[in-house]
Amino acid sequence: MGVEDAPIVIGSAGRRLYLIDWFRTAFETLGLNGRIIVAENDPTSAAASYGDEMRLLPPYTDPAYADELLRLIEEFEPKLFLSANDYELMHLHVDTNIAAGLRKRGIFVPGVSPAWQKGCADKLHMAHMLEDIGVNTPMTVTGNEVDRLLGAAGSSGEFVVKHRFGSRSSGLVVVTANHLDEAVASSAKSVRRRADSTDVLDEVIVQPCAPGSEYGVDIVSSLVDEGSLSGVFARRKLRMRAGETDKAVTVDPAPFADAAAKIARAAGLSGLIDLDIFLDSAGTVSVIDINPRFGGGYPFVHLAGADVPLYYLSQIFGIAIDASWRHYEYGVVAAKYQETRVTAHGQQSSDMQ
Known part of the structure; x- marks a missing residue:
């Protein structure tokens, strides 16, 4: 495969x-005849028909997912596979x-190490990982440990309650x-239960407001030199x-550079x-x-x-x-x-049930 494909x-x-x-x-800027293959499990999603090609994949929970993904890879032989879903x-x-x-097949898959991917999905574990590398994070406990949190942090101020394994601020309340006990109980009612979960209150975390x-x-880290920090945007x-x-x-990203470098190095980061x-x-x-992916905030620095x-x-x-790819103007509101x-x-309408 050359630059023509x-x-x-x-x-x-x-x-x-x-x-x-x-x-x-970006393809046009680099003079590449690029093709963007969109992989979705819903053929009527906004993105499904927006790429140059579209292939349906089963939901990731489907046992057929891996085989269908491999068929896609063998058909197109892409150089990059990225997902925007946690x-x-x-x-x-x-x-x-x-x-x-x-x-191993030579395809770039941006992300973090498996240990950090697991930590990003588990907000309690993530807090411990950040503490271990010297990055400040609020004290974090499960819904069963509210008394311990209040004993350490005091009862003044406000507290954040959210799902421990959630995405996009699920279960969030301040x-x-x-009102903490009531908020924890309420958040637990909407939690996405895991198969090995034994106590629903352990699926909720509580933190003092930062x-x-x-x-x-x-x-952003290099795709070819994992863990080396290439850019910071804020x-x-x-x-x-x-x-x-x-x-x-x-804004100027300078205040965040130290934490960014520590996380990139510890997480074996490649990409954004x-x-x-x-x-x-x-x-x-x-x-x-x-969030170990392109998040909803990236457009603000891209623009x-x-x-x-x-x-x-x-x-x-x-x-x-x-280096102009990492330069952006401060003070831009979008x-x-x-x-x-x-x-x-x-x-x-019956087809869409």
């Missing part, structure tokens, strides 16, 4: 059509050896100490909607991951969440000048580019908006 696969893009657009633009990533990197197998303002930070969150940043302003961080008036950083898709493709296809596109014709 440069396929990549984007899985579970869902509503993130901008990722497809920006990889398409649970699919867990299946690829931890529950199976699929990600490792793809890498309450004062006198001081300061909340930021989204993308950290934006202050101005508004949230459905668990994603809805409006933000880009998204961090949720609080920064207080004294300059203290507190990491509260890690300000950063270009991670261009960096990915330059590394994958061995094309030298300058807000998301909604669009709608036709994804199928001739469907009966």
